[in-house]
Amino acid sequence: MEIIKILPREKAREIYSHIRQELIPHATPERTQAGQGRLQLWLEKEPIYSQPGTYKTGIHDPRLWRLIQWIAPQADLAQVYGGNRGIDWHRDAAYAAPTAWILNLGPCTLESDHGEILTLDLTGGEIIRFNCKLPHRCTNPHPQRIGIGIWQCREPQQYTLI
Numbered sequence: 001m002e003i004i005k006i007l008p009r010e011k012a013r014e015i016y017s018h019i020r021q022e023l024i025p026h027a028t029p030e031r032t033q034a035g036q037g038r039l040q041l042w043l044e045k046e047p048i049y050s051q052p053g054t055y056k057t058g059i060h061d062p063r064l065w066r067l068i069q070w071i072a073p074q075a076d077l078a079q080v081y082g083g084n085r086g087i088d089w090h091r092d093a094a095y096a097a098p099t100a101w102i103l104n105l106g107p108c109t110l111e112s113d114h115g116e117i118l119t120l121d122l123t124g125g126e127i128i129r130f131n132c133k134l135p136h137r138c139t140n141p142h143p144q145r146i147g148i149g150i151w152q153c154r155e156p157q158q159y160t161l162i
Contacts, residue, residue: 001110001112001114001118001120001128001129001130001131001136002128002129002130003120003126003127003128004101004127004128004129005071005126005127006125006126006127007103007125007126007127008125009125011125012105012124012125015064015067015103015105016105016106016124016146018063018064019064019080019082019105019146019148020146022061023041023059023061023064023080024039024080024082024146026041026059027039027040027041027080027081027082028040028041030081032049032090036085037083037085038081038082038083038085038086038087039081039082039083040079040080040081040082041058041059041079041080042056042058042059042077042078042079042080043058043059043060043061043064043065043068043077043078043079043080044057044058044059044060044065044076044077044078045057045058045076045077045153046058046077047077047093047095049093049095052094052095053095055077055095058077064078064080064148065078067103068103068148068150071101071103071127071150072101072150072152074152075101075150075151075152076151076152076153077095077150077151077153078148078149078150078151079148079149080146080147080148081146081147081148081149082144082145082146082147083143084141084143085141086108086137086138086139086140086141087137087138088137089113089135089136089137090135090136090137091132091133091134091135091136092132092133092149092151094154095151095153095154096132096133096151096152096153096154097151097152097153097154098131098132098133099129099130099131099132099152100129100130100131100132100149100150100151101127101128101129101130101149101150101151102126102127102128102130102147102148102149102150103126103127103147103148103150104122104124104125104126104127104128104145104147105124105125105145105146105147105148106123106124106141106142106144106145106146106147107122107123107124107140107141107142107145108122108138108139108140108141108142108145108147109121109122109138109139109140110122110128110136110137110138111136111137111138111139112130112131112134112135112136113134113135113136114134124145132151
């Protein structure tokens with residue numbers, strides 16, 4: 001788990017404002033056990049957990065998607081999440097290739113278990129690259145924090161969009 005870039009403060013504020021105004025009104029409570037209660041929405045594709053390799057069409061936001069492609073040109077999907085909850089220890093589901101990214105917009109603590117716990121205390125604007133197949137969690141999120149998880153599909157040539 002490593003911070004690979006930090007966005008300029010003004011750019012981070014601009015992205016945060018766009019998400020709060022344009023996307024968060026469409027967010028729904030997350031249903032996964034680890035993230036239960038967080039608000040979330042999917043960009044481009046939303047994985048159907050019960051049907052590996054199958055996705056529903058997600059929200060298309062050209063402005064935010066350009067930023068995501070700048071962070072990770074190989075990205076296939078992203079999850080915007082927020083609210084006053086973090087997420088407990090988990091590994092990302094079968095849809096995700098091992099390398100993932102997070103764009104963090106607000107104070108929180110990220111932890112990853114590599115045999116020892118690696119901890120990042122974040123303030124906002126950080127872009128983190130990490131192995132999403134290792135246990136990880138987010139604790140102590142500021143109530144207004146927003147995060148964006150970014151993934152490439154595990155097998156990008158072999159998925160079904162419904």
